[in-house]
Amino acid sequence: MYLSDLPKGAAATVEHVEDATASDAIAQRLRDxxxxxxxxxxxxTHAPWxxxxxxxxxxxxxxxxxxxxxxxxxxxxxxx
Amino acid sequence: MSTASLRxxxxxxxxCGKTALFNQLTGGRQKVANYAGVTxxxxxxxxxxxxxxxxxxxxxxxxxxxxxxxxxxxxxxxVLLGRYPGEAVPDLIVCVADATNLRLHLRFVLEVxxxxxxxxxxxxxxxAARKRGIAIDIPALQQRLGLPVVQTVAVKRGGAQALIELVxxxxxxxxxxxxxxxxxxxxxxxxxxxxxxxxxxxxxxDSTDDAIDRWxxxxxxxxxxxxxxxxLVFQAVYSIGKPMTDAIGDGVGWIGGLAGGVLxxxxxxxxxxxxxxxxxxxxxxFLPEILVLFLFIIVLEESGYLPRAAFLLDRLMVSxxxxxxxxxxxxxxxxxxxxxxxGTRSITDPRDRLVTMMVAPLMTCSARLPxxxxxxxxxxxxxxxxxGLFNLQGLVLFLLYALGIVGAMAVxxxxxRSHRDKTEHALMMELPSYRLPKAxxxxxxxxxxxxxxxxxxxxxxxxxxxxxxxxxxxxxxPAGAVGPAIxxxxxxxxxxxxxxxxxxxxxxxxxxxxxxxxxxARETAVAALATVYAVSGGDANTAGLGQALTAHITxxxxxxxxxxxxxxxxxxxxxxxxxxxxxxxxTVALSFSYMFxxxxxxxxxxYHLVEWFS
Ligand SMILES: Nc1nc2c(ncn2[C@@H]2O[C@H](COP(=O)(O)OP(=O)(O)O)[C@@H](O)[C@H]2O)c(=O)[nH]1
Numbered sequence: 001m002y003l004s005d006l007p008k009g010a011a012a013t014v015e016h017v018e019d020a021t022a023s024d025a026i027a028q029r030l031r032d033x034x035x036x037x038x039x040x041x042x043x044x045t046h047a048p049w050x051x052x053x054x055x056x057x058x059x060x061x062x063x064x065x066x067x068x069x070x071x072x073x074x075x076x077x078x079x080x
Numbered sequence: 081m082s083t084a085s086l087r088x089x090x091x092x093x094x095x096c097g098k099t100a101l102f103n104q105l106t107g108g109r110q111k112v113a114n115y116a117g118v119t120x121x122x123x124x125x126x127x128x129x130x131x132x133x134x135x136x137x138x139x140x141x142x143x144x145x146x147x148x149x150x151x152x153x154x155x156x157x158x159v160l161l162g163r164y165p166g167e168a169v170p171d172l173i174v175c176v177a178d179a180t181n182l183r184l185h186l187r188f189v190l191e192v193x194x195x196x197x198x199x200x201x202x203x204x205x206x207x208a209a210r211k212r213g214i215a216i217d218i219p220a221l222q223q224r225l226g227l228p229v230v231q232t233v234a235v236k237r238g239g240a241q242a243l244i245e246l247v248x249x250x251x252x253x254x255x256x257x258x259x260x261x262x263x264x265x266x267x268x269x270x271x272x273x274x275x276x277x278x279x280x281x282x283x284x285x286d287s288t289d290d291a292i293d294r295w296x297x298x299x300x301x302x303x304x305x306x307x308x309x310x311x312l313v314f315q316a317v318y319s320i321g322k323p324m325t326d327a328i329g330d331g332v333g334w335i336g337g338l339a340g341g342v343l344x345x346x347x348x349x350x351x352x353x354x355x356x357x358x359x360x361x362x363x364x365x366f367l368p369e370i371l372v373l374f375l376f377i378i379v380l381e382e383s384g385y386l387p388r389a390a391f392l393l394d395r396l397m398v399s400x401x402x403x404x405x406x407x408x409x410x411x412x413x414x415x416x417x418x419x420x421x422x423g424t425r426s427i428t429d430p431r432d433r434l435v436t437m438m439v440a441p442l443m444t445c446s447a448r449l450p451x452x453x454x455x456x457x458x459x460x461x462x463x464x465x466x467x468g469l470f471n472l473q474g475l476v477l478f479l480l481y482a483l484g485i486v487g488a489m490a491v492x493x494x495x496x497r498s499h500r501d502k503t504e505h506a507l508m509m510e511l512p513s514y515r516l517p518k519a520x521x522x523x524x525x526x527x528x529x530x531x532x533x534x535x536x537x538x539x540x541x542x543x544x545x546x547x548x549x550x551x552x553x554x555x556x557x558p559a560g561a562v563g564p565a566i567x568x569x570x571x572x573x574x575x576x577x578x579x580x581x582x583x584x585x586x587x588x589x590x591x592x593x594x595x596x597x598x599x600x601a602r603e604t605a606v607a608a609l610a611t612v613y614a615v616s617g618g619d620a621n622t623a624g625l626g627q628a629l630t631a632h633i634t635x636x637x638x639x640x641x642x643x644x645x646x647x648x649x650x651x652x653x654x655x656x657x658x659x660x661x662x663x664x665x666x667t668v669a670l671s672f673s674y675m676f677x678x679x680x681x682x683x684x685x686x687y688h689l690v691e692w693f694s
Contacts, residue, residue, distance in 0.1 A: 025149055026506045032145040033508070034184055036268045048299035049395040053404075053507055055297065059183030060284050062511040064391045064404075069506055 001077065003041065003056065004070035011042040012075035014058075020072055027072050034058050035073050085134035087168060088247060091156060091192060092176035093185050094142035095512040097204040100234035101176055102139040103524055105244070110139075120152050121425075129248035138170065144184075146191050150428045161195060171252055173199045174243065179209035179216060179231075180286070180513070182279060186271045189225075198253055199227050202243050206231040208513070212286060217278040224274055235518050289513050296388050306389050310411065313376045321369030321415075328368065332357055351549055369446055371530055373415040377408065377423075378525040382517035387509055394507060400489040401496030403427060403505065406436040410488070413443035417654040419529070421661055429505045435495050437661065438671050439488035441654050442647065444481045447602040451645050452480055454606050458626035459638040476642075483646045487678065551596075571596070585644065585680065586637035586687040595644075600652050602645065635694060640687035647679035 006012055017035050019027045035041070035058065044055040044062060053066045092098045102110070106125030123139040140159055141152035148154040155164065162169035175192050177185035193199050203209075203216065222229040230246050233239030295301050336357025343349040380386050386408055394404030402410075405427045413420030420440040427433040460473045552571035575593025582592040590609065598605035610625050629638070649655070649672040659668045 020504070026504060026508070028147055029145065029149055029506070029508060032147060032187070034187070034268065039268075044293070045297050046299075047297075047391055047395055048303060052395050053391060055391065055511065057285065060181045060281075061184045062285075064387070064394070064507055064509045064511060066394070066398075066507045068504060069508060 001075055002071050003043075003065075003073040003075050004054065004067045006043045006075065006077075008043055008046055010077070011040060012077050014039045014041055015074040015076055018072050018074060024072070026069060030069065030072060033063065034061070041073075041075065085136060086247065086250065086252075087136050087138070087171045088174055089138045089140050089159065089170035089172075090174050090176060091140045091160065091188075092142060092204075093144055093178070093181075093188055095510060096142070096176045096178045096181075096185060097232075097234040098139060098142060098176045100518075100521060101202065101204060101232060101240060101243075102137065103521065104234050104240045105135075106137055120155050127244075129244055131248055133248055135247055143188070145188060146195075151430075152428075160192065160197065169197075171198065172247065172250055173197055174202055174247075175199055176202045176204050176232075178205050179203045180205055180212060180214060182216075182275060183271065186274060187267050190267050190270055193225065193227065198250075200243075200246060200250070201225065201227055201229045202232045202240075203229060204232045204234050207233045207236065207239075208286075213282045215280045221274065221278045224277065235521075286513055292514055293388070293511075296385070297391065302388075302392050306392055309380070309385070309389075313373070313380075313411070316372055316376060321372035324368035351546065367530065367534065369415055370419055371526060373412060374419065374526055374529050375522065377412060378522050378529075379517050381408075382515065382521060382525075384512045384514045387511050390509060391511065401435055401492035401494075402439070403429065403432040403436075404507065405509070406432065409436055409440055410443055413440040413445060416445050416447065417441040417443065418657050421654065421657045422529075424661065431499065432505055434662070434667065435492055437658055437667075438495065438674070439491050441650065441671070441675065442484045442488040442491065444484045444646070445602070447651070448480075448645055450606050451598070451602060452477060452642060454609075454626060454629075455638050455642050458629050459635055480642060480646050483643070487647055491674070491678070584687075585683040586634065586640045586691075587644075588633060588637070591633070591637070591641060595648075598645075598648075599650055602650050605645075634691075636687050636690035639690050640683045643686045644679050644683040647675055647682055649673075649675035649679070 001012075003012070003014075014035050014037060016037055017027045017030045039058060042057040044057050046055070047053050047064075051067075053064045054070055056063050056065055056070070090098050090102055102123065102125065105127050107127070109127075110123050110125035120141055125137045125139075127135050127137065129135060138159070140156040143153040143156040145153070146157045146160070148157045158164035159167050159170070160173060173192060175189045177189055189199075189201055201221075203218075209216070218229055218231065228246055230242035232243050296305055336352065339352050339357065340349050343352060377386075380389075390404035390407050392404075393407050397404050397406050406424075408426060409420045409423035411420075412423050417440050420443065421437050424433045424436045424440070427436055456473050456476055460476050462471075462473055550570075551574065552569050554569060557568040571593055572589075574596065575589040578592040578595070579587065579589040582595070587595075594605045594609045606625070609629070633641075655668050655672060658671055659665065662668075
């Protein structure tokens with residue numbers, strides 16, 4: 001499951017970030033920002049106009065990610 | 081031993097409070113310039129510590145990682161690693177981290193530490209951290225990181241005391257082990273264990289932020305709030321800035337008149353009172369409007385609201401080839417395209433930045449208003465109501481604004497389609513905490529931008545106004561000439577030559593000529609027309625000029641002229657700023673020529689359509 005598939009308000013844990021291309025700078029940046037294995041994330045809200053971009057809470061930081069960026073982030077849903 | 085001067089560089093993630101800390105340390109005494117060849121700002125300041133140590137402070141651009149993805153980050157990396165030509169390696173690196181956001185910021189601190197350079201850590205925003213009940217075990221953190229750690233509150237007087245003392249007594253260590261760069265996950269793992277051992281945090285987010293964002297980012301209310309904010313900004317620019325602008329224009333004109341009075345009649349007097357003071361008045365006159373606009377933009381920026389606006393509008397902007405971040409520069413462009421073009425610096429993606437810069441001049445700037453006001457007043461009936469609701473004159477003005485916006489969307493869309501480089505543009509934008517803007521930071525920001533604006537513009541506009549004055553004054557008419565003097569000047573010849581080009585749009589030679597000074601500053605077209613039609617200028621006679629115009633040109637020509645002004649490549653100073661910001665004449669040529677073609681085609685079409693219907 002990808003981060004982009006989560007509904008508003010859902011929480012999950014990051015598995016890993018996929019490279020969309022060889023040496024994908026965007027994927028690298030996402031990892032630098034903290035999207036690494038085991039990190040809890042939450043979808044705070046969606047923007048108007050079709051829910052793109054998403055607002056993602058990770059650690060104490062909120063990032064606006066476009067759906068294409070969020071589709072690189074593989075997550076697993078928490079039980080709770 | 082601590083009397084030698086020390087070169088210190090400030091680094092940190094964006095929004096860590098680096099700028100505030102820099103201002104606190106240097107007291108706003110700073111030199112702002114650009115790094116050579118790029119438009120990344122280089123800020124340097126200095127201060128003297130208690131023991132008399134001279135400290136030279138360099139504020140490096142904010143960065144998330146040394147794995148640089150933008151020109152700003154590349155500069156930060158290169159300066160830190162001592163690889164930036166012409167920039168001395170800093171003796172000491174002060175890493176600034178937001179104490180309320182350590183999960184993100186500590187990773188960068190660790191990355192910087194690994195470069196084997198002397199580093200100290202400043203935990204900033206300690207006031208906010210304490211308020212949120214975040215407890216940090218400083219001695220433990222210091223010991224685990226192996227570097228000095230101090231606490232700062234950059235926005236409080238004396239809040240950087242601990243850092244100053246640390247720098248005061250700092251002894252540059254002989255050698256520091258250089259660790260090889262670790263994979264990303266290692267750094268993150270290290271941050272986690274650091275946090276687990278030294279920080280307790282009751283709650284990951286700030287409850288006030290959450291509460292405000294519930295409204296500010298709401299799909300319906302969020303957009304309504306945004307619309308209201310924009311409306312207020314516009315109101316303020318016109319109701320506060322405009323009267324001041326007019327007052328300055330009058331004041332400078334008056335002084336010019338006095339100065340002219342002392343000089344003997346002749347060309348020199350004309351140059352001083354019309355050329356120098358007239359030109360200077362125009363530039364200075366724009367300052368209040370621009371400062372009011374900047375005031376609001378800085379307040380919005382400092383409060384943390386602007387990234388929210390960018391978030392709300394991103395999708396809309398992407399569909400026309402822009403990005404959410406374009407919103408801010410485009411908003412500025414309604415006052416003047418120059419701050420708009422300068423504001424594109426906040427757009428990280430170079431292509432998005434270029435497109436935004438290209439379309440920014442299409443937003444109807446305040447300098448076009450006098451021209452629109454003249455033409456609408458003269459040609460559009462005042463008391464005609466449309467559907468009993470709208471005033472026809474107001475409607476036409478609104479349509480002209482809309483024309484610019486629609487034009488910008490179309491151009492953005494075309495540029496997006498035609499771009500060969502289809503790689504992805506990323507947004508990845510941090511939404512910072514909301515903060516109450518501090519008067520001191522606003523004042524420093526206003527001062528910085530005001531001086532940049534003045535420095536950039538006085539040169540260009542002054543030179544051009546003087547040139548225009550020379551062209552329309554020389555050569556003097558031959559003895560016994562009957563027509564207005566301007567007919568015999570260079571300007572007269574140029575106007576008639578230009579008319580060959582502009583006749584298809586319905587412009588006579590007088591209008592064609594007025595397009596030249598309009599290229600220097602748009603509103604001067606009104607003054608130029610007044611001169612050409614031998615009607616004395618000034619507000620009292622706008623009606624007289626309007627009558628002269630209705631006698632000389634048709635309705636079709638006047639509407640065609642309005643459309644021309646909506647799209648035309650203007651003004652000179654905007655192009656000069658584009659050149660400065662991009663360091664490329666090619667971009668200037670491209671932006672000039674596309675606007676020329678667009679304006680020409682649109683005016684041609686309008687002229688013939690209106691002719692056909694009337
Ligand atoms: N409460 C508090 N706010 C701060 C502190 N330092 C900076 N700020 C605010 O944080 C925001 C971002 O700071 P700025 O200096 O622009 O960050 P930069 O992006 O690192 O240059 C501004 O609104 C500052 O007023 C601090 O120590 N405490």
